Amino acid sequence: MRMPQSIESEKRVLGALLLDSSLLKNISNELCPEDFTKTLHKEIFNQMRKLAIVHKSFDAQIICDALKLNKAGEKYLYELANDTASTANIKAYSDIIREKSVQRQLIAVATDIAKAASKPGNEGIRELLDDAENKVRSIYDDGVCGFQSHLASFFKEIVEEIESIPRDEFDVGYIQYTIIEVNKALVDTLRHVEDTHPKHEED
Numbered sequence: 779m780r781m782p783q784s785i786e787s788e789k790r791v792l793g794a795l796l797l798d799s800s801l802l803k804n805i806s807n808e809l810c811p812e813d814f815t816k817t818l819h820k821e822i823f824n825q826m827r828k829l830a831i832v833h834k835s836f837d838a839q840i841i842c843d844a845l846k847l848n849k850a851g852e853k854y855l856y857e858l859a860n861d862t863a864s865t866a867n868i869k870a871y872s873d874i875i876r877e878k879s880v881q882r883q884l885i886a887v888a889t890d891i892a893k894a895a896s897k898p899g900n901e902g903i904r905e906l907l908d909d910a911e912n913k914v915r916s917i918y919d920d921g922v923c924g925f926q927s928h929l930a931s932f933f934k935e936i937v938e939e940i941e942s943i944p945r946d947e948f949d950v951g952y953i954q955y956t957i958i959e960v961n962k963a964l965v966d967t968l969r970h971v972e973d974t975h976p977k978h979e980e981d
């Protein structure tokens with residue numbers, strides 16, 4: 779399965795910042811290096827943030843020198859700046875990057891649950907659900923997605939229901955059903971993120 783990503787949006791954001799480093803303050807609270815998919819993009823954005831923290835402006839040459847890029851890396855960095863026609867839509871492209879990052883993280887949570895559920899035994903079911911809830915909570919910053927509270931309530935209800943069942947009445951079928959419901963909740967969250975933050979058309 780191809781993971782959600784938008785390399786073009788990453789390029790647009792980095793290119794805009796290379797043209798005007800002051801724009802970083804407009805998106806610095808929304809993006810982190812891990813939201814980017816390409817390793818070089820992560821490194822570039824991280825270096826930009828480091829310079830901004832000490833109140834230093836930056837451009838393509840400064841980033842090249844700081845990262846000690848090879849010829850290919852330097853060429854790529856300058857292309858990011860030269861191929862960016864405008865800085866006007868940096869917020870829109872930033873939103874796309876964040877949305878794709880959230881989607882990837884939710885998929886990772888669902889994958890972890892599926893792997894854990896496939897293991898024999900059921901002693902770790904509560905820990906599994908608690909861990910899933912914590913992971914989902916950590917994905918969202920306050921205000922990013924109001925569906926978070928609904929998902930948290932869902933996990934709480936599942937855990938309470940499981941704890942109310944005597945251990946000798948546990949069966950594999952119920953555990954499998956529980957995992958299916960957990961995954962459905964995660965899928966619903968993913969769809970909600972997409973509906974709440976409509977995709978922007980990319981040039």
